[in-house]
Amino acid sequence: DTEVTQTPKHLVMGMTNKKSLKCEQHMGHRAMYWYKQKAKKPPELMFVYSYEKLSINESVPSRFSPECPNSSLLNLHLHALQPEDSALYLCASSQGTISLGAYEQYFGPGTRLTVT
């Protein structure tokens, strides 16, 4: 089963709201990722978790706060976002070893976020 699930599918939030995006996988993968994708652009990496530890933060603003409660779950907490943060947010997972890049990433369907 190569499934990554994400909730919610759509989210509309104001600039003063606090919300969270959730991601779950049951493939036994030890690496999980958050990407941001704007229309007609490739995904941009935001965060990588390896064995439940944050291994990379691609200079993402602090209004985005990731959390990995366990090996199957990944959250992205949102606070005080800007309209330009509106995008598709994709979660992915892959087998986690030292050689993360050797393995394909499996993506969830994404959360389409609109900030008003």
Place this chain on the structure above:
Amino acid sequence: AQKVTQAQTEISVVEKEDVTLDCVYETRDTTYYLFWYKQPPSGELVFLIRRNSFDEQNEISGRYSWNFQKSTSSFNFTITASQVVDSAVYFCALSPPLGSGNTGKLIFGQGTTLQVKP
């Protein structure tokens, strides 16, 4: 520097035509991985293939085939007898070498939008 170029922004074909999506990459490393992903209108990226830099064998999976040529730094993707369901954005991606502090970051091309008309 590592880079992936998909020069074809959009391609439109009629159903049953064959179509090739081009991917050219740049890297100084001898060990690396290449990937193709499909993104249909629903938004989810679907993994299609992974190829490591030491395996230049071409691969065929049903109507899909891939041609990897290190001499030209290309990893092209061909769909034979295209179908309407093939309409999507296709991304080629490069993964940096193993053991280099590899974070798992994929370097994506800009994507090629394929439209297959009935």
